[in-house]
Amino acid sequence: xxxxxxxxxxxxxxxxxxxxxxxxxxxxxxxxxxxxxxxxxxxxxxxxxxxxxxxxxxxxxxxxxxxxxxxxxxxxxxxxxxxxxxxxxxxxxxxxxxxxxxxxxxxxxxxxxxxxxxxxxxxxxxxxxxxxxxxxxxxxxxxxxxxxxxxxxxxxxxxxxxxxxxxxxxxxxxxxxxxxxxxxxxxxxxxxxxxxxxxxxxxxxxxxxxxxxxxxxxxxxxxxxxxxxxxxxxxxxxxxxxxxxxxxxxxxxxxxxxxxxxxxxxxxxxxxxxxxxxxxxxxxxxxxxxxxxxxxxxxxxxxxxxxxxxxxxxxxxxxxxxxxxxxxxxxxxxxxxxxxxxxxxxxxxxxxxxxxxxxxxxxxxxxxxxxxxxxxxxxxxxxxxxxxxxxxxxxxxxxxxxxxxxxxxxxxxxxxxxxxxxxxxxxxxxxxxxxxxxxxxxxxxxxxxxxxxxxxxxxxxxxxxxxxxxxxxxxxxxxxxxxxxxxxxxxxxxxxxxxxxxxxxxxxxxxxxxxxxxxxxxxxxxxxxxxxxxxxxxxxxxxxxxxxxxxxxxxxxxxxxxxxxxxxxxxxxxxxxxxxxxxxxxxxxxxxxxxxxxxxxxxxxxxxxxxxxxxxxxxxxxxxxxxxxxxxxxxxxxxxxxxxxxxxxxxxxxxxxxxxxxx
Numbered sequence: 311x312x313x314x315x316x317x318x319x320x321x322x323x324x325x326x327x328x329x330x331x332x333x334x335x336x337x338x339x340x341x342x343x344x345x346x347x348x349x350x351x352x353x354x355x356x357x358x359x360x361x362x363x364x365x366x367x368x369x370x371x372x373x374x375x376x377x378x379x380x381x382x383x384x385x386x387x388x389x390x391x392x393x394x395x396x397x398x399x400x401x402x403x404x405x406x407x408x409x410x411x412x413x414x415x416x417x418x419x420x421x422x423x424x425x426x427x428x429x430x431x432x433x434x435x436x437x438x439x440x441x442x443x444x445x446x447x448x449x450x451x452x453x454x455x456x457x458x459x460x461x462x463x464x465x466x467x468x469x470x471x472x473x474x475x476x477x478x479x480x481x482x483x484x485x486x487x488x489x490x491x492x493x494x495x496x497x498x499x500x501x502x503x504x505x506x507x508x509x510x511x512x513x514x515x516x517x518x519x520x521x522x523x524x525x526x527x528x529x530x531x532x533x534x535x536x537x538x539x540x541x542x543x544x545x546x547x548x549x550x551x552x553x554x555x556x557x558x559x560x561x562x563x564x565x566x567x568x569x570x571x572x573x574x575x576x577x578x579x580x581x582x583x584x585x586x587x588x589x590x591x592x593x594x595x596x597x598x599x600x601x602x603x604x605x606x607x608x609x610x611x612x613x614x615x616x617x618x619x620x621x622x623x624x625x626x627x628x629x630x631x632x633x634x635x636x637x638x639x640x641x642x643x644x645x646x647x648x649x650x651x652x653x654x655x656x657x658x659x660x661x662x663x664x665x666x667x668x669x670x671x672x673x674x675x676x677x678x679x680x681x682x683x684x685x686x687x688x689x690x691x692x693x694x695x696x697x698x699x700x701x702x703x704x705x706x707x708x709x710x711x712x713x714x715x716x717x718x719x720x721x722x723x724x725x726x727x728x729x730x731x732x733x734x735x736x737x738x739x740x741x742x743x744x745x746x747x748x749x750x751x752x753x754x755x756x757x758x759x760x761x762x763x764x765x766x767x768x769x770x771x772x773x774x775x776x777x778x779x780x781x782x783x784x785x786x787x788x789x790x791x792x793x794x795x796x797x798x799x800x801x802x803x804x805x806x807x808x809x810x811x812x813x814x815x816x817x818x819x820x821x822x823x824x825x826x827x828x829x830x831x832x833x834x835x836x837x838x839x840x841x842x843x844x845x846x847x848x849x850x851x852x853x854x855x856x857x858x859x860x861x862x863x864x865x866x867x868x869x870x871x872x873x874x875x876x877x878x879x880x881x882x883x884x885x886x887x888x889x890x891x892x893x894x895x896x897x898x899x900x901x902x903x904x905x906x907x908x909x910x911x912x913x914x915x916x917x918x919x920x921x922x923x924x925x926x927x928x929x930x931x932x933x934x935x936x937x938x939x940x941x942x943x944x945x946x947x948x949x950x951x952x953x954x955x956x957x958x959x960x961x962x963x964x965x966x967x968x969x970x971x972x973x
Contacts, residue, residue, distance in 0.1 A: 311363060311364070311365065312363075312364045312365075312366060312367045312368065312396075312397050313361050313362070313363055313364075313397060314336060314343070314361065314362040314363075314364065314368075314371075314394055314395065314396060314397065315359070315360075315361060315394070315395040316334060316336075316346075316348075316359065316360050316361070316362055316392065316393070316394050316395075317357050317358070317359045317392065317393045318332070318334070318348050318349075318352075318357065318358045318359075318360075318389070318392050319356075319357045319389070319390040319391050319392070319393075320352045320353065320354055320355065320356055320357070320358075320387065320388065320389065320390060321354065321355070321388035321389070321390045321407075322354055322355035322390075323354060323388065323477055323478070323479070324354060324478070324479070325354070325386075325388075325478055326352075326354040326355070326387070326388035326390075327351075327352045327353045327354045327356075327385075327387065328351075328352050328378075328385040328386065328387035328410075329350060329351050329352075329385050330350070330378055330379065330380040330381075330384070330385045330387060331347065331349075331350050331378070331379050331380070331381070332347075332348045332349060332350075332352065332376060332377070332378055332387065332410075333345050333346055333347045333348055333376075333377045334346055334348055334360075334362070334374055334375065334376055334377070334392070335374065335375040335377070336362055336364070336368060336371055336374055336394060337368075337371070337372060337373035337374065337375065337433065338367075338368025338369040338370060338371050338372065339368075339369035339370050339372055339431060340366070340367065340368050340369035341364075341366065341368050341369070342368065343362050343363075343364045343368065344364075345375075345377060346360065346362045348360055352387055367396075367397065368396075370400075370402075370420075371394050371396065371402045371420060372419070372420050372431060372433070372434055373417055373418070373419055373420065373433065373434070373437060374392055374394070374404050374417070374418050375415055375416070375417050375418075376389060376392070376406070376410060376415065376416045376417075376418065377414075377415045378410040378411075378412075378413065378414050378415075378416075379413045380412075380413060384411070384412060386409050386410065386411045386472070387409070387410045388407075388408070388409050388410075389406040389407070389408060389410060389416075389418075390406060390407060391403060391404055391405050391406050391407070391923070392404040392406060392418065402420050402421075403420070403421045403926040404418045404419070404420060404421060405418075405421045405922070405923060405924050405926065406418050407922045407924075408473050409472040409473055411472060417437055417441075418691075419434070419437065419690075419691060419692040420692075420926075421924070421925070421926030421927075422692075422926060422927060423692065423693065423694030423697055423792055423925065423927065423930070424692045424693070424694075425693060425694065425792065425793075425798070425802055425804070425805075426438065426802065426803060426804055427798075427801065427802070438690045438692070441690045441691065442687070442688065442690055442804075445686050445687055446687045448471060448686075449462060449463075449683050449686045449687055450462075450463040451463060451683065451815050454714060455736045455739070455740070456736070456740065457736075457739075457740030457743060457744070457818070458676065458736070458739055458740060458743065459672070459676045459677065459679070459680050459743065459815065459816045459817070459818070460680070460815040460816070461676070461679055461680075461683075461710065461714070462679065462683055462707055462710070462711065464711055466711065466715060467708055467711050467712055467715070470707060470708060470711060474705075474707045474708060475708050476705055476708050476709075476913075477913050479912050479913050480705070480911055480912055480913040480972075483911045483912045483913070484906075484911055498516075500516055500894050500895065500897070500898035501895055501898045501899065502895065503893070503894035503895055503898075504602045504893055504894070504895050505893055505894060506888045506889050506893050506894070507864075507888050507891075507893070507894060507897075508888075509888070510865070510884075510888075513527070513863060513864055513865070513897070514527050514863065516862075516864075516894075516897060516898060516901060517858075517862035517863065517901065520859075522856075522859035522860070522957065523858070523859060523862040523863055525956070525957050526859070526860060526862070526863045526866050527863040530863060530865055530866045531651055533624040533625055533643060533654075534622050534624060536624070536625055536654055536657075536658075537615050537622060537623030537624045537625060538622070538623065538767070539661075539860065540586075540588060540615065540623065541623065541765065541767060541768045541769070541770060541771075542767070542768070542769050542770055542959045543661075543856065543860055544661075544665045544669070544670075544853055544856050544857060544860055544861070544867075545661050545664055545665035545669050545853065546768075546770035546771075546852065546853075547669055547673075547750070547756065547760075547853075548588055548589075548661075548664060548669070549586050549587070549588050549615070549760065549762065550586065550587055550588075550589075550760045550761060550762075551583055551585070551586055551760065551761025551762065552580065552585045552586055552587040552614065553580055553581070553583070553585075553761075554580065555580070555614075556587075556589075556612075558612070558632055558633065558634060559587075559612045559614070559627075559629055559634070559640075560634050560640070561576070561614055561626075561627045561640060562576075563575050563576040563577065565627060565640060565642055566614070566616070566626045566627055566642070568643075568644055569616060569624070569626040569642070569643050569644075570616060570626070571618065571619065579616060583761065583764075584616060584617040585614065585615070585616055585617075586614070586615040586616075586617070586623065586765075587612065587613070587614055587615070588612070588613045588615070588657070588661075589612050590609075590610045590611050590612070590657075590660040590661070590663075590664055591610055591632055592610070592664065592668065592738060592741045592742055592745070593608055593609070593610040593660055593663055593664070593738065594610040594632050595610075596608050596610075596663075596730055596734040596737060596738055597730065597731045597733055597734040597737075598729050598730060598731065598734065599725070599728075599729060599730060599731040599732075599734070601726070601727075601729070601870060601872075601892075601893075601896055602893070602895070602896075604872055605872075606728075606729030606730075606870045606871060606872060607729060607871045607872070607873065607874045607875065608659075608660075608663070608729050608730060608734075608871070609630045609631065609656050609659070609660055609871075609875040610630075610631060610632050610660065611628060611629060611630045611631070611653075611656055611657050611660050611875075612628070612629045612632070613625055613627070613628050613657050614626050614627040614628075617765065621766040621767060622767070623765070624643075625643070625654060625657075626642070626643065627640050627641070627642055628640070628641045628642075628653040628654065628656075628657060629641070630653065630656050630875040630876070631875065637877040637878070638877065639876075639877075639878060639879055641653035641879070645879055646879065646880060646882065648882035648883050648884065648886070648887060649876070649879050649880065649881075649882045651882070651887070652876060652882045652886075652887055652890065653876075655865055655868060655871075655887070655890075655891065656871065656875055658865070658866055658867055658868060659729075659867075659868045659869075659870070659871050661867070662728075662861075662867045662868060662869055663728070663730065663738060665853065665867075666724065666728075667724075667735065667738045667739055667742065668738065668739065668742040669853050670850075670853045670854060671713075671718065671739065672739050672742050672743060672746070673742075673746070673751070673845070673849070673853075674845060674846070674849055674850040674853060674854070674971055675706075675709075675710055675713065675850075675971055676710070676739075676816075677751075677816060677845055678703065678706050678710075678845060678846045678850070678970070678971040679706055679707060679710045680812055680815060680816030681699070681703065681812060681816070681842050681845070681846065682703035682706050682707055683707070683811075683815070684808050684811040684812045684815070684816075685699050685700065685703065685808065687808075687811060688804055688805075688807045688808040688811055689804055689805075689808055690804070693804060694788065694791075694792040694925075694930075695805065695808075695839070696924075697924035697925050697930075698785070698788050698839070698843075699839070699842065699843070700922075700924065701915070701920055701922065701924075701969050701970065702842070702843050702846040702847060702969050702970050703846065703970055703971075704915055704969060704970040704972055705970060705971075705972035706846070706970050706971045706972060708972075709971065709972055709973060710971075717903070718735065720732045723899065723900075723902075723903050726899060727869050727870070727892075727896055727899045727900040727903070728869045728870050728900075729869070729870035729871055743817070743818070744820070746817065746823055746825075747823050747824050747825075748823060748824035748825045748826070748841075749824060751825075751841050751845060752837065752840075752841050753771075753774050753775060753778045753844065753849075754775065754778060757771055757775070769951075769959035769962075770852055770959070770961075770962065773944070773948060773959070773962035773963075774844075774848060774849075774852065774962060776944045776947070777844065777847075777848040777917075777941075777944060777962060777964075777967075778840065778844055778848070780937060780940040780941060780944060781840050781843050781844055781847075781848075781937075782836065782837075782840045783936075783937070783940065784933055784934070784936070784937040784940075785836050785839045785840050785843065786836050787929075787930075787933040787936070788930060788933060789832055789835055789836050789839065790832065791927075791929050791930065791933075793832055793835070795832065796830065796831040796832055798832075799829055799830065799831060799832055799834070799835050800828075800829070800830045800831075805829065805835070806828050806829070809826060809827060809828055809829050809838070810827050810828065812825075813825055813826065813827040814827075826838060846969075846970050846971055847917045847967050847968065847969055847970065848917065848962055848967055850968075850971045851961055851962060851966060851967040851968065852961050852962055854907060854908070854973070855908055855961045855966055856908070856961050857904045857907050857908045858901075858904045858905050858907075858908035858909075859908065861900070861901075861904045862901060862904065864891055864892055864897045864900075864901075865887075865891055868891045868892055869892055869896065869900045870892050870896060871890050871891065872889060872890055872891070872892070872893070873886065873889060873890040906973075907973060909973070911972075911973060914968055914972075915968060915969045915970070915972075916964065916965065916967060916968060916969065917941060917964050917967040917968065917969050918934070918937050918938045918941045918964065918969070919938075919969065920934055920969075941964040942964070944963075944964055945963055945964045945965055948960065948962070948963045949963065
């Protein structure tokens with residue numbers, strides 16, 4: 311008689327327990343046990359222990375089956391994990407971390423990371439195949455819009471599998487937060503006012519007087535602050551070093567001589583790498599909409615910036631259209647105050663679209679969803695890369711499904727609160743995807759490509775590089791532990807199917823993007839995995855967490871413009887400015903979204919926190935601890951820098967970065 315000691319653990323969330331019957335079958339390499347009842351009552355956060363008696367030694371335990379059935383009422387159960395101690399003292403761990411609903415049997419593999427080639431037993435090969443077949447049926451692709459990355463084939467969050475939905479505590483927190491903010495603005499009267507703001511000062515009454523929005527309201531007109539946002543604002547990835555002026559932006563040396571200071575000229579500054587450019591060509595000829603019956607407008611500006619001897623970036627020329635000409639003047643700091651301020655505000659409006667639709671939506675949310683779906687479809691639970699990646703997709707499919715229902719849908723918040731039509735929104739993302747390159751998704755390559763390696767005060771770059779290197783070091787350890795060499799990578803058919811699925815459904819098979827459709831070496835795999843994890847954690851934090859801080863004061867990030875771009879100078883004044891930026895109600899609508907998107911909801915999981923212990927071997931667990939240690943060092947450096955700063959850059963502090971795109 312062989313006796314196995316079994317411990318079954320229930321998750322600790324409030325609703326995890328069950329009063330349905332749970333039984334277990336142990337499957338070893340020599341045979342399997344009979345089905346043995348565990349209990350009829352499981353409490354959240356508690357364990358149940360039992361002995362399973364077998365007529366013979368089952369050999370190494372490779373699989374367990376959990377059986378759930380109900381006599382009367384359905385009561386779902388969340389199984390955390392199962393531990394089995396064999397007669398010889400060997401401990402086997404079975405990470406489960408899933409809901410069992412209805413009358414069902416779930417098979418759970420022993421926790422060691424295994425590639426397809428590592429499975430020798432036929433029962434394990436069959437389990438692997440059946441798990442992926444079921445997942446590919448459950449997680450299907452669909453087109454949301456022509457030319458967009460494909461997404462999960464569901465129409466609402468209620469169609470999502472329980473294992474990828476928000477937890478109850480997060481769902482309640484999210485809904486309550488939204489209702490509270492909407493009600494607050496409604497009761498304050500802002501949502502009912504379809505008129506212009508009475509003054510710039512009145513715009514400050516709509517947001518809570520927290521440190522950063524107050525700083526923005528105080529400094530938004532200053533060229534120094536305007537320039538700094540291209541480095542450390544919500545959209546820090548679009549500025550490039552400029553060595554040759556584009557023909558479409560005919561700035562002359564005389565125009566900018568006064569802005570460059572004495573002893574130099576435009577040609578010298580271009581040659582020595584102190585001129586930078588931002589180009590919003592992606593917005594050219596995007597169709598515009600009406601808000602409350604009033605026509606809205608959009609521009610596709612170009613902005614030239616100069617790095618002064620003090621290291622600060624300042625705008626020196628702005629053109630509001632892609633086509634130069636007499637009706638498209640180049641605005642300069644030497645122009646009338648309101649002409650220059652209005653030109654900068656048009657750039658900020660263009661940056662709102664570029665940031666929200668491309669840098670934020672496309673390059674984090676939509677790509678994150680692609681990575682998640684491909685992982686579910688092609689990597690079984692026992693695959694080491696499934697164990698590595700899944701924590702970085704926590705809640706992503708839920709938040710994106712929700713976004714397609716209320717935020718980016720026809721009649722949704724972006725459609726109602728911005729100046730582009732729904733078709734225009736779709737077109738901007740389509741154009742954006744056509745321009746995405748693998749280089750631009752890999753931070754070290756992107757910084758080099760944009761010529762931004764040596765610009766001072768670029769905290770996004772510095773903090774981002776520290777995080778990239780920490781993630782890369784962690785990934786390197788995991789990959790080298792499970793893959794003996796390049797051949798192990800190229801011959802992993804599940805991995806190759808995963809990469810191809812991402813290339814095909816995320817990047818629409820566009821080879822010019824440089825995104826790989828296969829991975830042949832350990833180095834290529836490490837880089838790709840680092841990109842995926844960085845995108846879903848640090849990059850999303852960098853472009854998401856500051857939305858309320860930098861957008862609460864509406865002139866700094868206007869979501870729409872109610873007058874056309876000026877075609878001549880000398881026509882701007884305060885009332886015209888107030889009548890151009892969004893009216894009160896539109897400001898309130900957008901602000902509700904920005905508050906929610908920037909909020910810290912309950913049930914957060916910070917970068918490097920892995921409460922679900924998918925890895926059971928000692929080495930991956932050691933690597934996780936080392937990763938957490940590096941993140942603590944990065945946190946300390948950032949907090950030391952921020953200690954005396956008037957405006958702190960904290961969006962890439964590991965204490966502010968979630969593991970996944972979940973808001």
